[in-house]
Amino acid sequence: MKYSPLLLLVLTMTSCRVATPLPHTIVTDPYLTGKCFPPDRHDAFRVVHAITATIRGKSSSFIGVTVADVPADRIRATLLSVEGLVLLDAVDDKGSITVYRAMQPFTSARFARGLFDDIELLFFPPRGDLTGARIGANGTVTCTWVDHDHIFKKNAFPSGETVIKEYDSDHRDMRRVKLSPPIIKGFYRHIRMDSYGLGGYSLSFDLLEGEPLEQEDGLFSQ
Amino acid sequence: MVIMTMPVLYGAGWAGNWESIRQTMSQIHSISAIFTQKKNLRILARPLVSTGRFYYHAPRDLRWEYTAPIKNVLLVHGGKVAMYIWVKDAFTRDEGPQIEATRIVMEQIASWLRGNFHDNRAFIPSLTQGNPPRIILTPAHHGLRKLIKSITLTLSGTSGAISTIEIREPQGSSTVIEFSHIALNTPLSGTTFEKVR
Structure with missing residues (x-):
């Protein structure tokens, strides 16, 4: 059977997920938590x-x-x-x-x-628990979430650009999102x-x- | 898809009957026009507006070119359909799965452009007299009616051109295409239907 490329895309948009929860601790600092959930989001x-x-x-x-x-x-x-x-x-x-x-x-x-x-x-906002949050020397805000067996890491750069990466439980790349300004x-x-x-x-x-x-x-x- | 590729009808002395339509369209060798497409969806606050250019050369060559907000070109030449999209400052072939459906639709449209509305088994045509007259195409089969409720071609009473095409879809959605700057039987470049440029 011959599939079109886009159909293949469609069929592969979901992936098998390993049901192994990742151990983690949760960030509770309200200042850091606030940095990871920007208040200007609609x-x-x-x-x-x-x-x-x-x-x-x-x-x-x-x-x-x-x-x-x-x-x-x-x-x-x-x-x-x-x-x-x-x-x-x-x-x-x-x-x-x-x-x-x-x-x-x-x-x-x-x-x-x-x-x-x-x-x-x-x-x-990424699903799961916020397990890591820090502000780098250049002002980049890095936040990490763990949702069962998935890891989400978000870097919000001072330039306004934001990159979100999703990893599986073995830290293999699954998806990457780059959000580029301007913000309208x-x-x-x-x-x-x-x-x-x-x-x-x-x-x-x-x-x-x-x-x-x-x-x-x-x-x-x- | 049917909708946006609908042709522009033209003919002085439009008499408002099928024979007049066939006779008028048989005299058309080429069409060029500018179009504005307005997509209405319940979840949209306002219509989504696209603009572009339309070209036709008898008996079945078409060029349907969107210029905004997305650059996209659909070419039909010699019975073959090719779609191109604008990616990274250049046109590239669109390899999406909709190409086969597009090819089928193009065949139907070419038939309509020749005035053969009754040869198309997918739609039941009816002609509404009035000023302006309208052609209403109703899907013949239940499956198609799930996607399209009707296609209405509003004819210009003076020039015989189709001024508006309205495609009514389920759930209150519709697509309205308005043609302007229509030129008939003017020479078109031989590459209009072959090269995306």
Whole structure:
């Protein structure tokens, strides 16, 4: 059976996870904790990106619309073709995914799961316990989270650039996100995400528009 | 996809019947136009606006070029479809899985451009008289109706051009394409449909 590159990308967006919790201690210093959770992040927002997905050197373009309510742990994601065709429209409500609309080959539950995992990494505070926090001599804030068998390390540089890396329990690279300023209305102008491993892929996000949401007005329902 | 690649109809003396449409379109050898596409989704605060250029050469060559906010070119030449996207300051071939669906849609569109609305089994056409007249294409099959409720082509009563294409989708979504600066039967470069430039 011959798979298209993007379909391979889709099928590999989720990975097997080893159920071995990592030992850790939790940072409780409120000053350091505050540095790791920037207060200017929007709780609820809508953002539109031009997305370029690349796997094995082959690229494809999309438009992504994301509506998120971080405290409620809800995301609605709509993936469009450049021509405006809705390829996928789905909601992740506390980990429970409902697909409202999907076209082949974007209909698989694995694709939706992978999509929401990527969105969470981009826009949500890392899951798990904050196990490390320090401020370097040059002002770089480095924070580490452990979520069961995953490690997230975030470096927020004085330049405004932020890099988030995800490792597995063996400290192998899983995903890397680079958020590049300028920051417009609280949203980074450019984001690049790389996923490593056998089905590695990269996603490039260019901000088209973004805004905080005061009321969700049924945006998560069909 | 169907929607954005819809052609521009034209014909002086538009009589508002199928025979007139076929007769008018058979006289069109080339079309060039500028388009504005507005995507409406319930979760958007305002329509997502894209702009670009459209070219057609009979019987089935197409160039559908988005210039903003994403650069993207769709070429149909000699029955083959190629898509290109702008990556790192250069066009590169789009290898996405939507290419096959695009090819099928392009075949349908080429049929419509020749005025053959009844040859397309995917949609049931109807012609609404009025000023301006409209062609409404309704999906014939349940599967397609899950994606598209209808496609409405609004014709210009004076020039015979299609001024607007509206694709209604489920859940209140729609795509509206407006054409302007339409030029008919003007010479087009031989590479328009072959090279992305």
